[in-house]
Amino acid sequence: MNEPIIRCEGVVKRFGELTVLDHLDFTVDPGEKVTIIGPSGSGKSTVLRVLMTLERINEGVVYVDGEPLWHEQGAKGLEPASEAHLRKMRQKMGMVFQHFNLFPHMTVLRNLTEAPRYVLGLSPREARQRAEELLELVGLSDKAEAFPSQLSGGQQQRVAIARALAMRPKIMLFDEPTSALDPELVGEVLRVIRSLAEEHELTMLLVTHEMDFARRISDRVCFFDQGRILEQGPPEEIFSSPKEQRTREFLHAVLHPEE
Amino acid sequence: MLFGIEWDTSTSWAFAWSILPILLRGMVVTIQASLLGFFVALGLGLLLASLKGVPLKIIAWPAAFITEFLRDTPLLIQLFFLYYVLPDYGIVLPAFLTGALALGVQYSAYTAEVYRAGIQAVPRGQKEAARALNLSERLTFIHVILPQAVVRIVPAMGNYLVSIMKDVPVLSVVTVLEMLNVAKIIGDRTFNYLIPLTMVGALYLLLTLVAAWGVRVLDTRLPKRGIPLK
Numbered sequence: 001m002n003e004p005i006i007r008c009e010g011v012v013k014r015f016g017e018l019t020v021l022d023h024l025d026f027t028v029d030p031g032e033k034v035t036i037i038g039p040s041g042s043g044k045s046t047v048l049r050v051l052m053t054l055e056r057i058n059e060g061v062v063y064v065d066g067e068p069l070w071h072e073q074g075a076k077g078l079e080p081a082s083e084a085h086l087r088k089m090r091q092k093m094g095m096v097f098q099h100f101n102l103f104p105h106m107t108v109l110r111n112l113t114e115a116p117r118y119v120l121g122l123s124p125r126e127a128r129q130r131a132e133e134l135l136e137l138v139g140l141s142d143k144a145e146a147f148p149s150q151l152s153g154g155q156q157q158r159v160a161i162a163r164a165l166a167m168r169p170k171i172m173l174f175d176e177p178t179s180a181l182d183p184e185l186v187g188e189v190l191r192v193i194r195s196l197a198e199e200h201e202l203t204m205l206l207v208t209h210e211m212d213f214a215r216r217i218s219d220r221v222c223f224f225d226q227g228r229i230l231e232q233g234p235p236e237e238i239f240s241s242p243k244e245q246r247t248r249e250f251l252h253a254v255l256h257p258e259e
Numbered sequence: 260m261l262f263g264i265e266w267d268t269s270t271s272w273a274f275a276w277s278i279l280p281i282l283l284r285g286m287v288v289t290i291q292a293s294l295l296g297f298f299v300a301l302g303l304g305l306l307l308a309s310l311k312g313v314p315l316k317i318i319a320w321p322a323a324f325i326t327e328f329l330r331d332t333p334l335l336i337q338l339f340f341l342y343y344v345l346p347d348y349g350i351v352l353p354a355f356l357t358g359a360l361a362l363g364v365q366y367s368a369y370t371a372e373v374y375r376a377g378i379q380a381v382p383r384g385q386k387e388a389a390r391a392l393n394l395s396e397r398l399t400f401i402h403v404i405l406p407q408a409v410v411r412i413v414p415a416m417g418n419y420l421v422s423i424m425k426d427v428p429v430l431s432v433v434t435v436l437e438m439l440n441v442a443k444i445i446g447d448r449t450f451n452y453l454i455p456l457t458m459v460g461a462l463y464l465l466l467t468l469v470a471a472w473g474v475r476v477l478d479t480r481l482p483k484r485g486i487p488l489k
């Protein structure tokens with residue numbers, strides 16, 4: 001097997017007194033599709049945000065694609081990363097947020113071309129071509145000139161996925177991409193994510209409460225509890241015969257909310 | 260006679276007509292002081308807001324203190340400081356410049372707050388999305404934050420422009436011949452205050468209405484499609 005593309009070693013993240021990631025060890029192989037489940041507040045978003053460099057870590061080391069993410073190799077071992085290093089590392093990842101976070105003052109097309117043009121240095125034509133291909137992939141070719149506010153939540157999230165893909169990341173991070181959507185719009189977003197999951201190269205980390213979906217697309221499911229991975233394994237194992245009591249309770253609560 | 264223009268006191272209408280050009284001279288001064296003060300306030304306010312946002316306390320703290328001080332003290336104090344204290348340090352400015360500067364300094368405290376609030380009103384997710392796309396800090400500010408902040412900033416700034424105009428008469432205490440001061444001098448010399456003061460009131464109304472209209476026009480010209488404004 002290859003070297004893991006993501007490796008968290010003893011990662012600690014605190015917000016003041018609150019320890020959100022508690023000596024987390026976590027690895028992801030290249031091309032692997034990993035789903036993260038767990039109760040609210042267990043640190044699922046924080047893991048993704050640490051990887052996307054939106055949140056610093058207090059202890060431990062994160063390796064992405066063989067290099068430390070939050071550190072640089074200095075003369076005396078690992079030193080805190082410079083902004084230049086972070087920029088280089090960020091290039092490997094894309095993130096899809098729960099609330100889409102599209103740029104509201106830009107058209108859909110501009111949302112997709114902004115970073116390829118100004119970060120990757122693509123020409124306007126190249127960026128536009130890339131955007132159009134991606135809009136076709138997410139089924140929104142006719143919305144290029146629309147503003148985000150003119151789209152449904154499901155459409156906005158599909159644009160957000162296309163926007164992240166336009167940077168050609170090796171790793172895609174999805175933080176509850178369907179949680180903010182009306183139920184009838186969830187399917188169209190999940191379909192796009194599933195089509196991405198069929199790409200062998202792309203590594204995917206997905207935080208979700210859509211258990212059926214997680215079962216179908218993931219190679220591995222990780223159950224987070226209090227800033228650690230309490231249990232992980234292939235989806236059939238986690239969903240059918242979880243070993244831990246906490247996992248059983250959580251799955252029961254999610255799958256049978258009325259009880 | 261003022262500014263070499265004679266007045267005609269034979270009838271009320273003749274009087275009003277004859278002092279109109281004099282009052283208009285004052286109005287030009289009022290407009291100039293307002294605009295100059297406004298631009299100083301826009302620049303200095305941006306500086307103060309930026310300094311307050313610096314993570315270093317040694318910079319942010321004094322900026323916050325200055326803003327608070329300016330906001331909580333009367334305009335007249337700043338005016339007196341600039342007019343009577345600066346010359347002690349060898350800086351002698353004409354009354355008009357001193358007055359406009361005082362207005363700008365005073366209002367920079369308010370404009371700083373407008374900038375800060377406008378930028379803060381942009382949701383945090385915008386910055387995070389920009390970062391996830393690897394946009395530089397500079398580009399994030401110019402392409403993502405600023406366009407969404409400006410549409411909130413401009414209307415509020417417009418209100419302060421009107422406020423500044425209404426504060427210009429304070430400059431009369433340091434002899435600036437703005438509109439109200441001119442009216443008062445005419446009154447002192449003709450013993451007729453009613454007509455010049457009424458005319459100044461009407462001219463002020465005209466001035467602020469035009470300014471407010473200008474701000475509204477500017478506001479409607481701003482590209483704000485899609486930006487959710489509360």
Ligand SMILES: Nc1ncnc2c1ncn2[C@@H]1O[C@H](COP(=O)(O)OP(=O)(O)O)[C@@H](O)[C@H]1O
Pocket residue numbers: 015018020038039040041042043044045046047
């Ligand atoms: N910026 C922050 N400041 C303080 N506390 C935070 C911050 N972000 C997250 N938290 C806290 O960290 C904990 C874990 O958050 P999160 O990773 O978002 O959980 P999850 O996504 O699993 O629901 C929560 O208790 C949350 O309140």
Ligand SMILES: [Mg+2]
Pocket residue numbers: 044045046176
């Ligand atoms: Mg979360």
